[in-house]
Every structure is written in C-alpha cells, then in structure tokens.
Amino acid sequence: MTTAPATPSAGTKRERRKEARPGELLEAALDLFVEKGFAATRVDDVAARAGVSKGTLFLYFPSKEELFKAVVRQNIAGRFEEWSHELETFEGTTGELLRHCYLVWWERIGATKASGITKLMFSESQNFPEITVFYQQEVIRPGQDLVRRILRRGMERGEFRGVNLDYAVHVVMAPMIFLMLWKHSMGACMPDALELGPEKFIDAQVDNVLYGLCARPETGPFAPALSSPSLPSSPSAV
Amino acid sequence: MTTAPATPSAGTKRERRKEARPGELLEAALDLFVEKGFAATRVDDVAARAGVSKGTLFLYFPSKEELFKAVVRQNIAGRFEEWSHELETFEGTTGELLRHCYLVWWERIGATKASGITKLMFSESQNFPEITVFYQQEVIRPGQDLVRRILRRGMERGEFRGVNLDYAVHVVMAPMIFLMLWKHSMGACMPDALELGPEKFIDAQVDNVLYGLCARPETGPFAPALSSPSLPSSPSAV
Amino acid sequence: MTTAPATPSAGTKRERRKEARPGELLEAALDLFVEKGFAATRVDDVAARAGVSKGTLFLYFPSKEELFKAVVRQNIAGRFEEWSHELETFEGTTGELLRHCYLVWWERIGATKASGITKLMFSESQNFPEITVFYQQEVIRPGQDLVRRILRRGMERGEFRGVNLDYAVHVVMAPMIFLMLWKHSMGACMPDALELGPEKFIDAQVDNVLYGLCARPETGPFAPALSSPSLPSSPSAV
Amino acid sequence: MTTAPATPSAGTKRERRKEARPGELLEAALDLFVEKGFAATRVDDVAARAGVSKGTLFLYFPSKEELFKAVVRQNIAGRFEEWSHELETFEGTTGELLRHCYLVWWERIGATKASGITKLMFSESQNFPEITVFYQQEVIRPGQDLVRRILRRGMERGEFRGVNLDYAVHVVMAPMIFLMLWKHSMGACMPDALELGPEKFIDAQVDNVLYGLCARPETGPFAPALSSPSLPSSPSAV
DNA sequence: TATGAATGAGCATTCATTCAT
DNA sequence: CATGAATGAATGCTCATTCAT
Numbered sequence: 006m007t008t009a010p011a012t013p014s015a016g017t018k019r020e021r022r023k024e025a026r027p028g029e030l031l032e033a034a035l036d037l038f039v040e041k042g043f044a045a046t047r048v049d050d051v052a053a054r055a056g057v058s059k060g061t062l063f064l065y066f067p068s069k070e071e072l073f074k075a076v077v078r079q080n081i082a083g084r085f086e087e088w089s090h091e092l093e094t095f096e097g098t099t100g101e102l103l104r105h106c107y108l109v110w111w112e113r114i115g116a117t118k119a120s121g122i123t124k125l126m127f128s129e130s131q132n133f134p135e136i137t138v139f140y141q142q143e144v145i146r147p148g149q150d151l152v153r154r155i156l157r158r159g160m161e162r163g164e165f166r167g168v169n170l171d172y173a174v175h176v177v178m179a180p181m182i183f184l185m186l187w188k189h190s191m192g193a194c195m196p197d198a199l200e201l202g203p204e205k206f207i208d209a210q211v212d213n214v215l216y217g218l219c220a221r222p223e224t225g226p227f228a229p230a231l232s233s234p235s236l237p238s239s240p241s242a243v
Numbered sequence: 244m245t246t247a248p249a250t251p252s253a254g255t256k257r258e259r260r261k262e263a264r265p266g267e268l269l270e271a272a273l274d275l276f277v278e279k280g281f282a283a284t285r286v287d288d289v290a291a292r293a294g295v296s297k298g299t300l301f302l303y304f305p306s307k308e309e310l311f312k313a314v315v316r317q318n319i320a321g322r323f324e325e326w327s328h329e330l331e332t333f334e335g336t337t338g339e340l341l342r343h344c345y346l347v348w349w350e351r352i353g354a355t356k357a358s359g360i361t362k363l364m365f366s367e368s369q370n371f372p373e374i375t376v377f378y379q380q381e382v383i384r385p386g387q388d389l390v391r392r393i394l395r396r397g398m399e400r401g402e403f404r405g406v407n408l409d410y411a412v413h414v415v416m417a418p419m420i421f422l423m424l425w426k427h428s429m430g431a432c433m434p435d436a437l438e439l440g441p442e443k444f445i446d447a448q449v450d451n452v453l454y455g456l457c458a459r460p461e462t463g464p465f466a467p468a469l470s471s472p473s474l475p476s477s478p479s480a481v
Numbered sequence: 482m483t484t485a486p487a488t489p490s491a492g493t494k495r496e497r498r499k500e501a502r503p504g505e506l507l508e509a510a511l512d513l514f515v516e517k518g519f520a521a522t523r524v525d526d527v528a529a530r531a532g533v534s535k536g537t538l539f540l541y542f543p544s545k546e547e548l549f550k551a552v553v554r555q556n557i558a559g560r561f562e563e564w565s566h567e568l569e570t571f572e573g574t575t576g577e578l579l580r581h582c583y584l585v586w587w588e589r590i591g592a593t594k595a596s597g598i599t600k601l602m603f604s605e606s607q608n609f610p611e612i613t614v615f616y617q618q619e620v621i622r623p624g625q626d627l628v629r630r631i632l633r634r635g636m637e638r639g640e641f642r643g644v645n646l647d648y649a650v651h652v653v654m655a656p657m658i659f660l661m662l663w664k665h666s667m668g669a670c671m672p673d674a675l676e677l678g679p680e681k682f683i684d685a686q687v688d689n690v691l692y693g694l695c696a697r698p699e700t701g702p703f704a705p706a707l708s709s710p711s712l713p714s715s716p717s718a719v
Numbered sequence: 720m721t722t723a724p725a726t727p728s729a730g731t732k733r734e735r736r737k738e739a740r741p742g743e744l745l746e747a748a749l750d751l752f753v754e755k756g757f758a759a760t761r762v763d764d765v766a767a768r769a770g771v772s773k774g775t776l777f778l779y780f781p782s783k784e785e786l787f788k789a790v791v792r793q794n795i796a797g798r799f800e801e802w803s804h805e806l807e808t809f810e811g812t813t814g815e816l817l818r819h820c821y822l823v824w825w826e827r828i829g830a831t832k833a834s835g836i837t838k839l840m841f842s843e844s845q846n847f848p849e850i851t852v853f854y855q856q857e858v859i860r861p862g863q864d865l866v867r868r869i870l871r872r873g874m875e876r877g878e879f880r881g882v883n884l885d886y887a888v889h890v891v892m893a894p895m896i897f898l899m900l901w902k903h904s905m906g907a908c909m910p911d912a913l914e915l916g917p918e919k920f921i922d923a924q925v926d927n928v929l930y931g932l933c934a935r936p937e938t939g940p941f942a943p944a945l946s947s948p949s950l951p952s953s954p955s956a957v
Numbered sequence: 958t959a960t961g962a963a964t965g966a967g968c969a970t971t972c973a974t975t976c977a978t
Numbered sequence: 979c980a981t982g983a984a985t986g987a988a989t990g991c992t993c994a995t996t997c998a999t
Contacts, residue, residue: 044282045370048994058960060997069994127428128366132283137432145429169443171436175425176447183417186424190365191383194375198409205407209414213451264983286969296985301970520758521846524973534981536976545973603904604842608759613908621905645919647912651901652923659893662900666841667859670851674885681883685890689927740962762990772964777991 039121082143099159124189180210277359318357320381337397362427418448515597558619575635600665656686753835794833796857813873838903894924
C-alpha cells in the first residue's frame with residue numbers, strides 16, 4: 006500500500022487474487038458445465054470450486070447465462086481468429102489441409118473439455134434460446150465459415166468436385182460432432198470402442214469424406230449425391 | 244362399421260376413455276419430452292395436454308421415469324422385432340440393404356417425433372443414470388446388433404471388406420444420429436440446409452459409408468482405416 | 482337363485498359375501514391401523530386387504546373416521562358390558578379381583594391387536610379431535626368406571642385404604658398402558674426384556690399397586706401418597 | 720447495558736440475527752413437533768413461526784429429519800452428561816436419590832415441552848425408522864443406563880433387593896413415561912385429575928416403586944416378581 | 958471488493974373422497 | 979350393490995438472484 010509495485014497489474018497478493026478471480030471462476034464453470042450441463046449446474050458449486058462465495062461470482066458475471074457465454078468465449082469463440090490464420094498459411098493440397106484440420110481440431114477441442122460445451126449446446130439449446138442465439142453467432146457460424154473456406158479452396162484448385170456447400174459443410178462436420186456427443190453422453194456410460202481410440206474413427210471418417218469430395222475421372226459405383234442440384238457436378242462445375 | 248362396433252372391447256363411454264387414456268398420455272408425453280427434454284418437462288403439463296389431472300397421470304404411470312420408459316417402448320424399443328424380421332427377408336446386395344435401411348429408418352424414426360427421444364437421451368443421460376441403463380439395454384444394444392448383422396452379411400458374402408465391427412457400427416450410425424441431434428437442437432433454432440431436405444444429406448452419407456465398406460481391388464489413395472487392426476483386410480494394408 | 486334359501490340371512494354365495502363384507506373390512510382395517518396408525522393407513526390398502534374395491538369400502542363406511550370408530554366398537558367398546566358383568570359376579574378378595582383383571586386384560590387386550598388401538602389413540606388423538614371425543618366416551622370413561630368400581634369395592638369392604646379415586650385410577654392403569662405403548666413403539670424396534678415376558682412385568686406392577694392400595698396397620702417407611710388430600714387416610718400422613 | 724454490549728460475539732444487526740436463527744428455528748420446531756407430531760408438522764409452519772421463509776430453514780437444517788434430531792439434541796440428548804454428573808455426586812440413600820431423580824426429571828422434562836418429544840417418538844417411531852434409531856442411541860439407551868446405575872448403587876449398598884435390571888428399569892420408568900404420554904394425548908383433550916397435580920401421582924408411584932425395590936426382612940403377602948429368575952436375589956426368594 | 962443470509966417460486970408425488978357406469 | 983377412474987389440494991425440498999453489511 007505504501008510502496009508502489011513495480012508491475013502495476015499484480016501487486017499485493019490480494020490484488021493478484023482479484024485479477025485471477027474471473028479466470029478461476031471460468032475454469033470452475035467450464036468443469037461443471039461440462040460435467041452436469043447448463044441447467045443442472047448450480048452457481049453455488051461453481052463459486053465453491055473457485056474458492057469464492059456465491060455473491061462474488063455475481064460480482065464478475067451478472068447472471069448464470071453471462072457466465073456461460075464467457076466460458077464459451079474463452080474456450081472456443083475467441084480462438085477462431087488464430088485458426089483462420091493457420092488455414093490461410095497452409096501449403097499443400099486441400100485434402101491434406103482437411104486431414105490436418107481434423108487432427109488439430111481433435112487435439113484442441115475434441116479431446117479437451119471444450120468438446121463438452123458443444124455437447125451442452127446441442128442438449129439444452131431448446132430451453133435457453135438466448136444462449137443459443139449467442140452460440141450460433143459466435144461459434145456455429147464462424148465454424149461453418151471456416152469449413153466453407155476449405156471446401157471453396159478445394160473447388161477453386163480443382164481438387165474437389167463442385168458440391169452444394171450447405172450440405173457439404175454438414176458432411177464434413179457430422180463425424181466430429183457425433184464423436185463429441187457420443188463421448189459426453191452414451192460413451193460416458195457404457196464401454197465402447199470409441200472410448201480409447203477415436204483416432205481410428207477419425208481416420209475412417211476423413212477417408213470417406215475425402216472420397217465424397219475429391220474430383221474423380223469416373224463416378225464409380227456410387228451416385229454423386231453431394232452435387233448441388235442446381236449446379237451439376239460434372240466437369241462443367243469445375 | 245354399420246353392423247358391429249369396430250372395437251368390441253369398449254362398451255360404455257367411460258370404458259372407452261379408460262382404454263384411450265394411456266395412449267393419450269403417452270402421446271402428450273412424447274410431444275413434451277421431445278420439445279423440452281426430460282428434466283424440463285413438468286408432469287402437470289403432460290397431464291394437461293392429455294386433458295386429465297395430474298393425479299390421473301400417476302394412476303397409469305407410477306413415476307415420471309416410468310412414463311418416459313413407456314414412451315420409449317412404444318415408439319422405439321417395441322419395434323425392433325419387426326425390423327429384425329424385415330432385415331432377414333431382404334433380398335439383394337448388402338449395399339442395397341444398407342441404403343434401404345437408411346431410408347426406412349429416416350421414414351420411421353428420423354422424420355418422426357421418435358427422433359426427439361434419441362436427442363433427449365444424448366442430452367440427459369448423464370443426469371438420469373437409471374433411464375440411461377434402460378435405454379442402452381432396450382435401444383442402443385438392439386440397434387447396434389441390427390447394424391452388426393448387416394455388416395456381417397456383407398462380409399460373409401464378400402461384398403464388404405473385413406472391418407473392425409466396433410468401429411464400423413459407429414461409422415454407419417454416426418450420420419443418422421448427427422442428423423437427429425442437429426434437427427432437434429441447432430436445426431430447430433436456425434435456418435439450415437438440412438431442415439427441408441435431409442434426404443440429400445443421407446444419400447451423400449450412404450455413398451461415403453458404402454465407399455468405406457465395399458470390397459475394392461485396390462485401396463485407392465486413402466488408407467483403409469476401417470480395417471481391424473489385428474485382421475488386416477488386404478495385403479496392401481500392411 | 483331359483484330356490485329360496487332356508488336361512489334368509491345367508492343364501493347364495495354372493496349374499497354371504499355381502500353380509501361378510503363389513504367384518505372383512507373391519508378386520509383388514511384393524512390390522513392396518515395397528516400397523517401404521519390412523520393417518521398413515523391408506524383406505525386403498527384396507528379395501529385391497531379385504532378383497533374389495535375402494536368404492537365398496539365407502540359404501541359401508543362413510544369415511545375413514547367412521548371406519549375407525551367401527552373398528553373400536555367391535556374390538557373394545559362393545560365388550561365392556563360383558564366385562565362389567567364378570568366384575569360383578571366375582572367372588573373373592575378385591576386384591577384377587579384386581580390381579581385377575583390384570584391377567585384377563587392382558588389376555589384379551591394387551592396381548593392382542595386391540596392393544597394397538599390404544600397406542601394409536603395416544604399417538605394421534607391431537608390431530609383427530611372427533612375420534613378422540615368418541616374414544617373418550619366409548620372407551621376411556623367406561624374403562625375408568627370399571628376400575629373405579631373395583632377400587633370402591635375394596636374400600637367398602639375395608640380391604641383398601643381410603644384413596645383419591647381420580648389418582649388411584651391412573652396408578653392402576655398406568656403400567657398396563659405403558660406396556661401397550663412400549664410394545665407398539667420402542668419395543669417393536671429394539672430388543673427388549675419386555676418383548677418375550679410381559680407377564681413378569683405385570684406381576685411386579687400388580688404387587689406394587691396392591692401394596693399402595695392395601696389397608697395396612699402401619700404405613701411403613703413410605704408416605705401414603707395415594708391418600709385423598711381432603712381425606713387423610715391415616716394420622717401419620719398429616 | 721449502556722456502555723458495552725452484553726454479547727460480544729455479535730456485532731452488526733445481521734450477525735446477531737444469524738446467530739439467533741438456529742435457536743429460533745429450534746424453538747419453533749419444538750413447539751410444532753410437540754403440538755402436531757413429526758409427520759403432521761409442516762416445515763413451512765416452522766419457518767413461519769420463526770419468522771423466516773421456508774428456504775431459510777433449509778439453510779440451517781438440511782432436512783426435516785435433521786431439524787428434529789437437532790431439537791432432540793438440544794432439549795434432551797445434550798443434557799445427559801450433566802445429569803450423569805449430578806447422579807455421581809449425590810449423597811444420601813439410594814431411595815432418596817431415586818425420589819430426587821423423579822422430582823428433577825419432572826421439573827426439567829416432564830413439566831416442559833421436552834416431554835412432548837417422548838410422546839412424539841412413541842407415536843411415530845414405527846413410521847420413521849431412521850429417527851427411531853437415532854432416538855434409541857441418543858436418548859433411550861443413555862436414559863436406561865442412568866436408571867441402571869441408580870439401581871446398581873442401591874443393590875451394591877444393600878439398600879435394594881437383587882432384581883433383574885432389565886425389568887426393573889421399566890418398572891422405574893413406566894410411571895414417568897405414562898405421565899408424559901397421557902399429558903400429551905388424552906390429558907390434553909379431557910379434564911383430568913393428572914392435569915393440575917401430577918406431583919401427587921409421582922409421589923404415589925415412587926412409593927410403589929421403592930416398595931418393590933427395597934430390601935425387606937420378609938417378602939410380605941406379595942411375590943417378589945422383580946427378582947431375576949436365574950439369579951435369586953435372596954434366600955427367602957427361593 | 959467480498960460476503961453469505963434470505964428469499965419464494967417451482968415440482969414430483971400422495972391420497973381421501975366422489976360418482977358415472 | 980359394486981366398481982375404479984378421476985380429482986386436486988397438500989408438502990418437502992431446490993436454487994438463481996438480491997442486498998445489507
């Protein structure tokens with residue numbers, strides 16, 4: 006109090022605590038939201054896990070919903086810019102890029118607690134419209150845009166067929182989302198092949214997805230169902 | 244219609260009501276469980292929607308959990324026997340069988356309210372262990388067994404490659420489950436390509452899945468990741 | 482149905498059932514009231530144990546309270562006349578009469594389910610005033626009158642000291658009532674010396690009671706506290 | 720009063736309230752439990768009588784059962800240590816000690832609301848096994864142990880006959896328990912001699928009990944029924 | 958800044974009684 | 979006579995949010 010601290014951001018122990026509070030609360034909230042879901046998580050428990058009182062939590066976050074939004078921002082929404090940059094600087098075929106994205110996505114989201122947030126949103130979006138709107142704007146749309154840019158890159162380079170992007174985005178994301186949801190619901194309750202080795206599952210999915218997307222001389226035995234109805238997939242689409 | 248009553252079991256008006264009650268309650272419960280989820284559905288609302296008092300509901304179902312189980316039995320679990328029989332009498336290639344299954348599954352489950360039950364289970368299994376156990380025994384296991392039998396049929400006939408069944412089951416089911424979950428969560432809140440035409444999405448997924456499964460002379464540019472690790476499916480996989 | 486029954490009271494099997502109904506209901510009610518108490522006994526259970534429907538019970542007894550009153554009348558209140566007569570025809574000393582009364586009381590009430598009714602009344606009288614009034618008029622008062630007559634007999638014959646009847650009645654009844662209440666509450670939950678041999682307890686109590694009542698030349702080391710305050714029983718009590 | 724606060728522990732008005740709350744709730748709960756019994760007492764009413772909301776009650780006591788246990792601890796169970804000490808320091812004959820105990824017991828328990836708890840336990844033990852176990856461990860057993868020690872003291876000093884302790888304990892306690900139960904059930908509903916002057920009743924009972932217990936040269940006209948069957952207390956008892 | 962005591966609406970389940978058949 | 983379907987008021991317990999200190 007009497008002597009000025011060298012670094013103004015973190016002086017006394019108490020002040021350092023004060024600055025750390027939001028982070029500790031967010032970490033505790035992430036844990037509990039992932040474990041119990043949004044509605045079933047009690048703010049008392051979040052505060053207790055962060056080592057503060059319930060009142061203090063409401064000092065930093067005006068409501069349970071705002072607390073959740075902050076968790077989403079810190080763990081997912083706030084990282085899209087970095088990912089977007091990584092995507093732009095990637096060199097190599099778009100097939101390689103897509104495979105790379107699957108892998109890093111698994112490392113950074115799928116295998117971490119962040120995946121629990123996706124599960125939570127799928128579970129409770131109906132009952133909390135305000136959160137859902139926020140999540141769509143901050144996560145879903147940026148995420149789909151990222152995938153769209155990959156697909157366009159492939160199509161512009163002639164590596165992918167001309168496909169209806171709205172469908173293709175879901176084809177690309179479906180296996181990853183399924184993996185997260187399974188892991189945080191049924192997979193948590195029953196012994197399962199996915200439990201220990203999701204990499205194999207991802208590998209198979211990437212192969213299948215790439216097969217559906219890649220430009221091929223002949224269509225083979227399978228119908229080109231990904232094709233945009235108004236934009237036939239034939240060479241003219243390239 | 245003119246001579247004898249169609250339903251001989253119901254004489255008086257009251258008896259007809261009594262026989263209809265369970266069905267009316269189950270329908271109301273299905274609607275609300277699908278709309279709100281298990282925890283957020285109030286039994287008062289179920290009773291009100293069925294046109295009876297809260298007490299009457301407990302006359303037919305001893306608890307909210309048992310009510311839910313009855314809904315699951317009527318809409319999903321009770322129909323596996325029929326599906327199993329259809330599977331056995333199918334004639335044609337296993338690829339055609341799989342495509343057929345995707346279609347009828349979409350007609351009977353995916354496009355109906357029954358799909359909401361799957362979404363509900365993925366959402367709330369963590370918080371209601373007793374229901375989860377019931378669902379795994381009555382739905383998940385029989386469903387996976389059905390898929391396993393299809394895959395075995397393909398492998399025994401030489402139509403499919405030798406694959407690790409535990410993974411392949413998930414590869415087959417993932418797109419359908421994703422479709423249900425999306426439809427009942429994000430899809431219900433935002434405009435989406437899947438909303439109106441999921442058939443196209445299904446088509447694309449069937450193609451991809453069949454590509455991964457079908458026996459081919461050469462493996463092409465993609466690694467055969469579906470192969471069982473202990474039972475390599477082809478020399479080139481080594 | 483076609484031939485008239487010889488005894489008009491019990492003809493066809495159905496009619497015999499009809500006449501037996503109240504008795505079967507009363508027996509079932511006694512069992513359950515004793516086991517659970519008044520409030521905790523459900524009329525559904527009474528009807529079910531009697532083999533009839535809930536509606537039928539209300540056909541014979543207009544309410545749960547009336548059902549209970551009927552149980553009391555059949556098992557206790559209706560038997561005072563007989564006991565009163567037995568008391569009048571007894572020959573022997575009043576001490577012997579009192580001991581005799583303790584024994585037959587134990588046989589007919591204390592050791593039977595009827596004792597459970599006393600326990601029930603002590604337990605729930607506060608919450609059911611109407612029943613309590615009934616019980617006081619039909620059971621408590623007649624019972625106390627019986628004891629009073631015994632005590633008066635002893636005093637008139639010079640066998641007992643002059644005592645305040647209002648207190649003496651309680652002194653006589655207290656051990657028996659205690660025995661019933663213990664048996665149906667704590668005794669039912671914990672191993673206890675009273676459980677198997679209440680006769681010994683009764684013996685001891687009779688001795689003590691008689692000691693306090695009997696006329697004695699000298700009062701011994703103990704104050705004659707039973708004496709009526711206005712009518713000192715002996716000079717030493719002054 | 721004017722200078723320093725009497726209670727140094729409570730600073731602000733709020734803190735004083737907080738410290739007083741449990742006591743206020745316990746007092747309100749004691750009143751209502753005694754008046755209505757355990758099952759018939761609504762927690763809302765307890766809270767209202769203490770001047771707080773229902774939620775506040777559950778802030779201090781996690782359930783109705785725990786609230787009741789706390790009431791028992793405060794009013795009975797927590798005072799055995801003090802009583803035990805009083806017993807050890809008593810000087811005089813064991814007959815005097817017993818009479819003394821009856822009197823102080825009446826002052827501290829019998830004449831206070833605490834006696835209502837005993838009545839409650841006798842009434843509802845069957846329906847609430849968990850509470851019953853607690854009560855037996857915390858009240859019944861310590862109470863019986865106290866009586867046992869008095870009886871042993873009398874036997875060791877040669878003042879009392881050799882008796883079966885298991886029965887004698889009940890003989891000693893029966894009159895007091897009867898008094899409590901009567902007062903809180905029938906006595907509360909009908910005019911009664913015990914209502915205003917239980918001391919006289921107690922006096923009579925003490926005399927009778929002491930008569931049964933005290934060592935006497937000859938057994939008199941009454942059988943020594945208190946004697947332990949396997950351990951005859953004196954040659955004359957054979 | 959931090960606390961934590963207080964609130965009160967919300968919810969699954971029970972049960973005596975009624976009455977149409 | 980007999981049924982049993984229907985009712986609806988009653989109750990213990992939870993939890994996000996507020997606010998006095």
